[in-house]
Amino acid sequence: MELTHEEPNYMKIFWWLLALTIVEVGVVYLHMPKIFMAAALIILALTKAFLVAWYFMHLRNEKVVLVAMVGLPMLLLIDLFFGLMPDVAHRFF
Amino acid sequence: MDHVATIDPSPDFIGTARGKVGMWLFLISDALTFGALLCAYGALRMGASDWPVPAQVLDVPLTAFNTFILICSSLTMVKALSAIRHGDLKGMQKFLLLTALGGAIFLSIQAYEYHHLLGEGGLSLRNNLFCATFFSLTSFHGMHVLGGVIYLLIIFWRSTKGEFTIQNHHRVEIVGLYWHFVDLVWILVFTFVYLL
Numbered sequence: 001m002e003l004t005h006e007e008p009n010y011m012k013i014f015w016w017l018l019a020l021t022i023v024e025v026g027v028v029y030l031h032m033p034k035i036f037m038a039a040a041l042i043i044l045a046l047t048k049a050f051l052v053a054w055y056f057m058h059l060r061n062e063k064v065v066l067v068a069m070v071g072l073p074m075l076l077l078i079d080l081f082f083g084l085m086p087d088v089a090h091r092f093f
Numbered sequence: 094m095d096h097v098a099t100i101d102p103s104p105d106f107i108g109t110a111r112g113k114v115g116m117w118l119f120l121i122s123d124a125l126t127f128g129a130l131l132c133a134y135g136a137l138r139m140g141a142s143d144w145p146v147p148a149q150v151l152d153v154p155l156t157a158f159n160t161f162i163l164i165c166s167s168l169t170m171v172k173a174l175s176a177i178r179h180g181d182l183k184g185m186q187k188f189l190l191l192t193a194l195g196g197a198i199f200l201s202i203q204a205y206e207y208h209h210l211l212g213e214g215g216l217s218l219r220n221n222l223f224c225a226t227f228f229s230l231t232s233f234h235g236m237h238v239l240g241g242v243i244y245l246l247i248i249f250w251r252s253t254k255g256e257f258t259i260q261n262h263h264r265v266e267i268v269g270l271y272w273h274f275v276d277l278v279w280i281l282v283f284t285f286v287y288l289l
Contacts, residue, residue, distance in 0.1 A: 045284035052277040063108045077128040088140035
């Protein structure tokens, strides 16, 4: 179809995904405090998910309205997460 | 017959090909389904009085290898799309088959893992919340991979009928969206269920 957009360097994204996966597995065997491990893993996983959506699924080349159409409903998940937390969070406080 | 020409021939919706918008809409609903499963998993786990350390029950190195397989298959998927964009039909077919092969390897390893956990591991869906959430999440994802492999093979079969050209390959892009989404979800499932 249209080659109006420069293709991203797919190999580079692939190596990043691989490197971040290795870091993730490494973090598990480091035996650091649970809270730091959880924070590191969540940040790494979300970064990888973003790389896949942005470059492999070409979201970065899409119209703003499509990116908004995809991104905004994901906010519902944050809502869902914090909606469920009051039921279990008292265990930690 | 003038009014015929007034029918909008544009295949676009919000400036994007309709098929692609359709797949994105499906993926949004699918993402919310997986998101709900993951949130439920998080709430159940945080609310549980005891929860096994996943790395002590599950085979993390084997699953890390499976994650690697899925990332590789995502790479071959973008290569397939890239090939047809440059008019390379044979290259696209090769990469489509490699992508489907990656999915098949993933499923085989998952089947082996299940066999091991259900047999020697003594786990079952009804044991406890850990088992229930583990099998629900991973099998729901596994069914997506199975669907993806079939979807990829259908697209490959259509490519042998000469359906795709350098000008017309939307369906290759759309199967790619689905496949990358399955990879994206696995990244999250692997982190939350196996590593955390």
